[in-house]
Amino acid sequence: MVIFSYIVELYIKRLGLSVLWVESDSTLAIHCITKGGGPWHIQATLRHIRHLLAMDRDTITHIFREGNQVADLLASEGWDRRYYYEYSSQDLPRRHRSLVQIDRFGLPTVRGL
Incomplete structure (x- = not known):
């Protein structure tokens, strides 16, 4: 919070x-x-x-986690970090960028099985 x-x-x-x-x-x-x-x-x-x-x-x-997997991924990472970190669009990891693209095109995503 x-x-x-x-x-x-x-x-x-x-x-x-x-x-x-x-x-x-x-x-x-x-x-x-x-x-x-x-x-x-x-x-x-x-x-x-x-x-x-x-x-x-x-x-x-x-919103369900599946509705914004980018935010869910970043929140999960936040638990692992002991300090504030901010990504720029240039240094966003590949997994994050792919989820951003999926979200941008309005494609559905499914949580890992």
């Missing part, structure tokens, strides 16, 4: 975004952000996210 909060704030500032549409595969996270609740130790982070996401202007919706 803290990383999510940081990333949202980073993109709002860096890209000068005025409207956000955030997708998450965690219905629990969406519920905690939009309806409240959640563990006490992340309440400050949830309040910060609510402050960043103006619910009357921005949208937060559920």
Whole structure:
């Protein structure tokens, strides 16, 4: 959650975004952000996210992992890293680039069996 909060704030500032549409595969996270609740130790982070996401202007919706495999792959990598890392479009690994292309063309993907 803290990383999510940081990333949202980073993109709002860096890209000068005025409207956000955030997708998450965690219905629990969406519920905690939009309806409240959640563990006490992340309440400050949830309040910060609510402050960043103006619910009357921005949208937060559920998407299955298969719907955005690039984000799922990056999130999985994030668990393995102990520091912040940002890819540029030039240094994106081959697997990531192929998933971006599949997503760009609107082709369906299937999670590994």
